Amino acid sequence: MNFSLRSYLKRLRSTILGILIISILPALLFGTNTQLEQNVWEYSINRLKYPLFPDVFEKYQYSMTIFFCALLTGLVAALILTFFTTLLPRFLQRIVYGLLTFLExxxxxxxxxxxxxxxxxxxxxxxxxxxxxxxxxxxxxxxxPILTLSILPTIQLFKITLLLMKDEQHKPYVTVARSMGLSRLYITIAHVFRNILTSLVQYYKTIFVFMLSNLFIVEYVFNLNGIMNVLLNTKGVAFMVTALMIAIPFSLLFEIAESNTIKLTKQEEEEAA
Amino acid sequence: MIIKLVKQPQFIIGFLFIACLLIFSFYWPNLLDVDKAESLKLQDFLYDDEGRIIDAPPYSPSQVPPLGSDMFGKQIFYQIIDGAKYTILIALGIALFRILFSVGITLINPKSSFSFLNDIVQATLYIPTAILAFIFMNSLIVKQSMEPMSTMKLIVLQCLILIGVGVPPLISTFSREIKAILNKDYITNTFALGSKKFYVYYKHVLPELSTKLVLLFAQQVVQTLILMAHLGVLAIFIGGSAIVVLGDIFSPMPVAIPLAGEWAGIIGMNFAKVKAAPWAILTPLTFFAVLIFALNMIIQGIQNCLETNKS
Structure with missing residues (x-):
């Protein structure tokens, strides 16, 4: 684990400033008082007013349960699918790859x-x-919701792992292992997968941002009472607080992932040198 | 570059599909030999041969071939064809302006790190683009309801919002790229030989960026299309909407219908009644998916072309 509080606080400051700018920009640009004589901590959907606190915590928990379950499902499904695809003959692999490009x-x-x-x-x-x-x-x-939300990340992760797997299988250590008489199955499970998982961390940002956007559509279409629904309907201060509730834990995750991937690449450079 | 692109089958298929769709969309009344006003009119009831009313909208695809009708009896098929040109042109225009603005802003001061924009980029990671665009569009609509403005002004403002939402991330991409180019040795030499900034940007920086620009442009078109579909579901229509009252006297149901005929509007208009007429929303969505697939094929073609360039 490699984590510095200082760089996290720097990132957090920049995020908070950004959210502040975004939340006051509509009122600044169009000069309308969007608050419309209601309590700051209230938001309205279809003219019905709801208080922000304390319901928001329950909704937050609900959304995050769906989000992380979907992420986990997607990751596991992608890895299992990749595993089976690598066992397929070459031409079937190409068909699977083409299909993935379409599904994506x-x-x-x-x-x-x-x-x-x-x-x-x-x-x-x-x-x-x-x-x-x-x-x-x-x-x-x-x-x-979990199933729906996990479909697109599964496809994306599947494609990424398939590409990584293709790169990885031509590396010298795999050839050495093959020449030692280890079976392809064993090498894939014991060595290749472990290496792929570390390179998969690089794509955390794309996947997370993409899934947050998906989470919003899933919540809207299935009419779930989640955090994104709150974010959509709140304005001003309430919007800022809700956005921060999403931003703070996720920026922490990003910071941890980023500082560790930098460390990884540094290690690789040192090994190469 | 262009000759190499022509050799990529994926690029050709994607490009031809979009071109055909555009041409068809502009000239469909002539090509299909139908009257435009007649085929886009509201059809109140469906009559049988003897003139009896047999059904009220929405009609299923089997009743009104080929794709059925929406809640107001408008045929989905003609709506889709007619809306294709608006959808594609709006998406292309917005993507083009996003690229132009972000390159322009970056080139004004390529050395600065745009720290204030970086803050916004950091924040937009956690707020989905659709929500971001929605909060701006919503306050625009609130303003419009208080002081009415012309449709043209509304469309321009809405397009500006759609452009503005995409610009900050692009600026941070471009400022990184341009800084890397400006740090190259030959650029330093050109400056040492006394060339003006504008000349260097025009002669050296933009040509080096050109392939990246084309790629980013195609990706921006895809993102704009997805954003438009999301906004359509949220009942935000480009070009504003009119309120039509459906239902009977005792239970009036005001429904917002879009004035411009783009696909996102068709989705948004039918979204509330999705259970009654699934074809009315699945058709435009399928067309969105096919269009995005065609664009992805173009992107793939460009990427293949770049890879062969390198090796």
Whole structure:
């Protein structure tokens, strides 16, 4: 673990300043009082007013549960899929890669809506409700949002690991291991995967930012009472506080990941030199 | 560069698809031999051969081929074709201006680190772009409802928001790239030989950036399309909306319908009634997906071309 509080505080300061600028910019540019005679700590959806505190913590917890479960599901699924793809013959691997390029270009909105309809269609034709498709009466649903949110990261991670795997398999240590008579399966599990996991950390930022954006669409379409829904409807100070609630833990994660990847690349340079 | 690009099949397929869609969208009344006003009109009821009313909108794809109709009886197929040109041109324009603005701003003072913009970039990591655009668009709409402005002004302001949302991250990318180019030896030499800043930017910096610019442009088009789809779901329409009252006297349902015919508007208009007419929202979404796929093929083609350039 490599972590310096000072650089984290620097990053945090810059984030807070940025959020401050963003939250006052609309009022500055268009000169409208968007607060519209309501309490600072209240926000309204469809003319119904809701207090920000203390509900926001519960929603926050709900959203983060979905987010991290989806991330974990995506990671595990991607690794398992990569493992099976490497066992396939070469031409099938190319087909899988082409398919991934196609799947990657599907917009998140498309996937969310199609999944919702698929569940409805299955329910209509067979009478089996696989999962609830919408949040009703504050009865939180978990299965479908997690599945939906995990699909796109799975595809992205799958593609990245597949590419990394291709690079890794031509490295000298794999050849040495092969010549020692170790089986391909064993090398992949024991050596290649371990090395890939460390290089996968480099892509944390793309995946996290992408998933936060997806989380918003999932929450909106499934009508979940999550943090992104709050963020969408709050204004001014309440918006700032909500954004900070997301920003502070995530920037901590980014800082830890970043300082460790820098350390990794430095180590590699030293080894190379 | 261009000759090499033409040799990339992916680039050609993607490019041809988008070009065909654009041409078709501009000339479809002639090509399909139908009247434009007639095919885009509101169809109140569906009659059978004897003139009896058999159904009310939304019509399913089997009733009104090929793709059914929306809540107001407008045919989705014609709406999609007609909206394609607006969607593609708006996305291209916004991406172009994003690139132009960010390169321009970076070149004004390439040495500065834009610390204030960096703050915003740091913050936008945690706030999805759709929410960012939404809070600006929402306050614009609140302002418009208080003091009405012309549709043209509204469209320009909305496009400026869509451009502005994408500029800060691009500036931080470009300032990094341009700094790296300006640190090269031959640039230092050119300055030592007494050339003006503008000349160096025009002759050396922009040509070196050009391939990167094309790539970023294509990626920005994709991002703009996705952002537009998200804003459509949030019922923010480019070009403003009109309120139409549906339902009967006892339970009036005001519904916002977009004035411009772009795809995001079709999605947004039908999103509330998604369970009643799934085809009305799945069709534009499918078209969005296909368009983005075509753009991704172009990006892939450019990347392949760059890789062969290097080796």
């Amino acid at each position: 270009s599907l917009p998140d909105l498309f996937i969310v809506v199609v999944l919702q309809f698929a569940i409805i269609y299955i329910y209509k034709s067979t009478g089996v409700l696989l999962s609830n498709i919408s949040n009703v009466y504050n009865n939180p649903i978990y299965l479908l």
